[in-house]
Amino acid sequence: MAMLGFYGGTFDPIHQGHLQSVLYVQQYCQLDRLELIPCHLPPHRTHPGVSSEHRAEMVRLAIAPYPQLALNLLELAKNSPSYTVETMELLRAQYPNDTLLFVIGMDSLTQFHRWFRYRDILKLCHLLVCQRPGYQPESIETKALLAEHQLAAVSDLHSNTQGGILILPNPMLDVSATAIRKSLQQSANIQSHPQQSHRLQIEAVQAYILEHQLYQV
Ligand SMILES: Nc1ncnc2c1ncn2[C@@H]1O[C@H](COP(=O)(O)OP(=O)(O)OP(=O)(O)O)[C@@H](O)[C@H]1O
Numbered sequence: 274m275a276m277l278g279f280y281g282g283t284f285d286p287i288h289q290g291h292l293q294s295v296l297y298v299q300q301y302c303q304l305d306r307l308e309l310i311p312c313h314l315p316p317h318r319t320h321p322g323v324s325s326e327h328r329a330e331m332v333r334l335a336i337a338p339y340p341q342l343a344l345n346l347l348e349l350a351k352n353s354p355s356y357t358v359e360t361m362e363l364l365r366a367q368y369p370n371d372t373l374l375f376v377i378g379m380d381s382l383t384q385f386h387r388w389f390r391y392r393d394i395l396k397l398c399h400l401l402v403c404q405r406p407g408y409q410p411e412s413i414e415t416k417a418l419l420a421e422h423q424l425a426a427v428s429d430l431h432s433n434t435q436g437g438i439l440i441l442p443n444p445m446l447d448v449s450a451t452a453i454r455k456s457l458q459q460s461a462n463i464q465s466h467p468q469q470s471h472r473l474q475i476e477a478v479q480a481y482i483l484e485h486q487l488y489q490v
């Protein structure tokens with residue numbers, strides 16, 4: 274029985290917070306494979322200014338050096354909102370007997386009770402949660418969710434193929450795509466040298482952004 278991880282995101286653009294999270298998760302949980310799934314039409318936020326194809330290509334470039342990571346384009350093939358429950362239903366049909374894990378950051382966990390059919394997601398996969406500076410599982414809703422589903426250790430992931438929530442002791446990186454977009458816009462405005470943009474960008478992604486003049490306005 275394989276342990277298969279999936280990391281969904283808008284990735285507008287992908288940054289070191291994402292990359293270091295997936296590298297950590299893959300190793301810490303000994304996943305057989307970890308696939309990044311760029312969302313096409315985010316269900317919960319305004320549509321990104323940069324196309325899904327560009328965002329997916331940046332993910333491809335960021336993970337190229339790491340054979341343990343792969344790009345999954347399944348959400349790009351659908352012209353409806355990228356609801357995680359529908360993505361996991363497709364993946365569960367593809368992998369009926371394996372342990373499936375959906376990786377999110379702590380900010381996503383604090384909103385999880387608002388996701389479309391969130392209870393069904395936990396019938397399809399485990400949630401792996403990476404800690405993120407500034408976010409704690411404090412609300413009544415998140416605490417209730419954890420009381421029902423939280424696992425104590427990685428070894429608990431093996432007792433069931435879905436239904437658990439594991440919070441990981443990952444090293445935290447204080448970076449967001451919002452901060453990177455702002456920093457790129459500022460560099461463009463003052464026409465400063467590209468090296469001055471955010472230090473937690475990924476080099477190959479930074480080059481792609483410059484080549485295609487993304488996030489300039
Ligand atoms: N620095 C980080 N540490 C841990 N998890 C993160 C970090 N940044 C993003 N994530 C997680 O990665 C997933 C995809 O996030 P997303 O693509 O929205 O990045 P973001 O930096 O939060 O973007 P934005 O600033 O545009 O909202 C989410 O589950 C989010 O919680």
Ligand SMILES: O=C(O)c1ccc[n+]([C@@H]2O[C@H](COP(=O)([O-])O)[C@@H](O)[C@H]2O)c1
Pocket residue numbers: 280281282283284310312315316317318355356357358381387388389
């Ligand atoms: O299905 C939902 O209702 C839902 C609501 C919010 C976020 N998600 C998913 O969570 C992942 C991270 O989202 P984001 O906005 O932080 O990039 C991404 O795969 C989204 O599709 C899913």
